[in-house]
Amino acid sequence: MKTEMLAMILAGGRGTRLMELTEKAAKPAVHFGGKYRIIDFPLSNCANSKIRYVGVLTQYESIVLNSYVSQASFWGLDGRDKGTFVLNPREKVSGFSLYMGTADAIYQNIDFIDQYEPEYVLILSGDHIYKMDYDHMLDFHKQNNADLTIAGLTVTLEEASRFGIMNTNKDYSIYEFEEKPPVPKNNLASMGIYIFNYDVLRKALIEDAMQDSSHDFGKNIIPNLLNEGKRLFAYPFAGYWKDVGTIDSLWQAHMDLLAQGDPLKLDDENWKIYTEDIPTTPQFIGPNADLKGSSINQGCIVDGTVINSVLFRDVVVEKGAEIINSVIMPESVVEKGAKIKNCIVGEKQLILENEVIGSDDRIELFTSREVK
């Protein structure tokens, strides 16, 4: 059971700004990129980084997410010495308590972590889109003899006040951590990816649990460790990273995928993003189709125009229909002559014959008519 580094993915949040998309399923379960769910990214990163045990902490509307995450074979995380483990809030001797913050969620699962006697614990967020080799980050952590390493992304100064900002020395050691500073001194943002020495984390969580605190890594745990004089380092990350927290950013991330030279490199054979394999029919492109700058998944039947758009599995686009700058989620049907522009159409939606949705000035979400 012993493992060097155990991963814990925080996947409990709703993602309220994703509106109806997260009404029935938490944000990590939201569809992304034509065939994936958001949580496929951290889970595939774990699998590709040779991490063997992954705990997934879920809370908000977790039926879809729990049943999904428990299928470890989707990511090759099945095997005698591997696994994914769903960790929902549960009743204990002390009573029942929801997860009251990111740190509290991990604190409530100390018993789970203890089973694996890890030297290091990797803490991730279940709702970010990126590719990262956590093993490289662990090397960096070890080289610096760090207690905590935080992955950091250079953002614009305007964006910086939405993030936890790390003020570092030349060697990337952190001397100050400011959670969402109104006037940022720096633009190196925390990506919410942490590698802790487990003994340090365990002690910090237990101490935090006794205090009146927000039980949050950014607000409490990290500043406390800095005050104690622990060795904190920032691990600079240079690739594509996106928090798809709003309809606009979810749409934009899909447009990024379609841009020249997909920044996520989804077709990289050496770092595949794994996902559920749902049997579908092949993809049929009909005699009247016109496809430009689009990504189309298997099972789609397309006889209309699709420009600069992403179609998920089993979407039907009938003759004369036109889809521009849009994202159409699985099993939706776009009938003859319908026109869709600048939209995200949810799962199993029906767009009627000659119906026109979307406009030039904003991104719309369509979830109001299910396929019967």
Place this chain on the structure above:
Amino acid sequence: MRDILGIVNFENEKVRVEGLSNFRSIPAISFLGRYRVIDFVLSNMVNSGIDHIKVLVKDKPRSLIEHIGIGSHYNINSKSGSLQILYTDKDITNKLYFTDVNLLNQYSSYIKNSNQDYVVIAPSYMICQINYQDVVEQHIKTGADITCVYKQINDGHKRFVGCEEFDIVNNRIKVIKVSHGSTSVKNISLETYVMHKDFLLDLIDEASHQSAAYSLTSFLSNNDNISFINMQGYKYEGYLACINSLEEYYQTNIDLINYEKAKELFSRDWPVYTKTNDSPPAHYTSKAEVKNCMVANGCVVQGKIENCILGRAVKIKKGAVVKNSVVLPNAIIGEGAVVENAVIDKGAKIIVNKEIIGDEKQIAYVRRGDTI
């Protein structure tokens, strides 16, 4: 639902798909972009509630074994079900002796010891959508020794040449002979046999006593044998194709690009399972022109394709024009290349001689992995 033992038979010696089968056995040939030929018979068995399947393997077992594995992607239960490969290298160099009867005889104890009473034997190169439960029900009702599935066709002068055909009187099969394409209307055998397990064991025992070189079909085709066996026909009305030559392979692929035709083979309540490759959705760039195609995931289309089947991760570069062709996985059609009426085998690259043009009588074939 009855518990049935499924046996996937190999094709007889006459069946050769010129070029393609030099590299792998027919069941392992890539078909319709994302499938292998064997996926159809295995999916038919699994969808018919058959959870114990034995696959007879003739030669070149590597790619087939790699593809079917332990069968979990076909939904075969990993504990209570089984997908067993029956393979031998005995007699492999002497094709005369390498028959299904001899292979079944060698493994007869495996059949004898199985828990199922009834056996369905079907080859993989007959592409169809059939529920074997219905065949077994009819078999039990009629009290036949063997029930054999056939389809009445009306294009026998050009298709199914070399297949077995039946003369049927009052539903009893009287004569089995090879179809030479002289008449249009005929009863084509799907070489799919249902019988009691004990009858099969007696049959292979008797066949091998009569001739050490008998196959199941050649034994049954002998008029003396058939007169002693109550062999009944089961009339199949659905889609049927036979992959027994390069021309049939090519034509079957091209025919199924038509979605109305393909609906006879694919339906959502009868999924065709295959091994996933975790490829991203197919991507069409802003210069792509696509009409009447079936495209697998992982493809990137920058050029023009018309009436084509593209296997997984095929790349069609800028300015390339591909018409009426079947392109197998990982092939690259280079910039400005012109490909018509061709089968481009797996991983081939058309980057030097940029014109590959066949015609309907003589399909062009580019070998696996070749750079042309």
